[in-house]
Amino acid sequence: MANIEDNSYNNFYDSELIVEFLQGLLPSDLHLKIQAQIKASEVFRTYVEGVQINFEKSGKDREKMEATIAEKKARTLQQLKRETTLGEKLSYTLAQLQAFFLPNPQLELALQPTRMTGASASKIAIDDATEILTLNLGKTTTEVIDFELFNNKIQSIEKHKIPANVKDFTLSISSFHPGIYYAQLSVDDATPYIVRFYVREDLNPE
Numbered sequence: 001m002a003n004i005e006d007n008s009y010n011n012f013y014d015s016e017l018i019v020e021f022l023q024g025l026l027p028s029d030l031h032l033k034i035q036a037q038i039k040a041s042e043v044f045r046t047y048v049e050g051v052q053i054n055f056e057k058s059g060k061d062r063e064k065m066e067a068t069i070a071e072k073k074a075r076t077l078q079q080l081k082r083e084t085t086l087g088e089k090l091s092y093t094l095a096q097l098q099a100f101f102l103p104n105p106q107l108e109l110a111l112q113p114t115r116m117t118g119a120s121a122s123k124i125a126i127d128d129a130t131e132i133l134t135l136n137l138g139k140t141t142t143e144v145i146d147f148e149l150f151n152n153k154i155q156s157i158e159k160h161k162i163p164a165n166v167k168d169f170t171l172s173i174s175s176f177h178p179g180i181y182y183a184q185l186s187v188d189d190a191t192p193y194i195v196r197f198y199v200r201e202d203l204n205p206e
Contacts, residue, residue, distance in 0.1 A: 012037055012044065015069070018051040019062050092178065094205055100179030101204045103196075104152040107182045110194045124183055124197040131174040133197070135183070140167045143187050150182045157181070178203040 011017075012034060020026050021034050038045045058065035092100070125134045135147065145162040147169065157176070162169045178200035186192040198204070 013047060015051050015054075015066065016062065018048055019055055019065075021048075022052055022055065092203075097178060097203055097205050100152070100177060101198075101206060102152055103180055104154060104182070107150065107152070107154065107194060107196070110182075110192075111196060122185060122193065122195065124195055126173070126197055126199060126201075128200055128202075131172060131176075133171050133173045135162075135169040137162075137167055137169070140165055146184075146186045148184045148186075150184065152180050152182070173199055 017026075018034075021031060024031070026034070034048075038048055054065050054069060055062065058068060122138055123136045125136065126132075127134070137145075141162065141164050143164055147160045147162050149157040149159075151157055158171070160169070160171065176199045178198075180196060180198055182194055182196050184192045184194050
């Protein structure tokens with residue numbers, strides 16, 4: 001049962017209260033107040049209609065309805081966050097984007113095959129929607145791997161140690177601006193293996 005101690009207009013925007021109103025479970029005086037507010041306010045009437053639709057879609061299961069609404073809110077908040085982040089990334093000038101996506105000649109030369117055992121099977125995948133980088137090593141590692149990320153100015157961005165007995169490694173790239181990046185994988189004294197990847201490659205002005 002909804003808390004009906006405060007039956008002010010502002011407190012009417014409560015889905016539990018509206019469900020009980022729709023089911024005829026409220027005291028008559030409060031029921032009449034809500035009816036009057038529905039007639040007086042188009043915004044409130046729309047809110048009540050929305051609750052009624054969601055309640056019926058859930059099979060008149062209030063808990064299921066609340067869970068569905070919470071899930072929708074979470075998705076909406078995540079989408080807003082993504083749109084905000086995208087808006088920030090799109091605020092770069094053309095000159096900045098051209099500089100961010102300019103390949104580094106020294107690191108490009110280092111992309112040639114190396115002696116690091118099994119490294120050639122390693123691949124990097126970028127999910128721009130979730131801003132997650134996934135390193136797929138191709139097979140479960142038997143050694144600790146040093147994993148370092150560079151921008152195109154050969155400035156180290158992040159360093160990680162990938163433990164043995166893993167096949168995939170993920171990390172957030174939400175703080176990375178669009179552009180070309182390079183990842184270096186190395187084991188002990190073996191020649192490092194370098195791969196390139198892009199963040200928001202669709203923004204590459206070339």
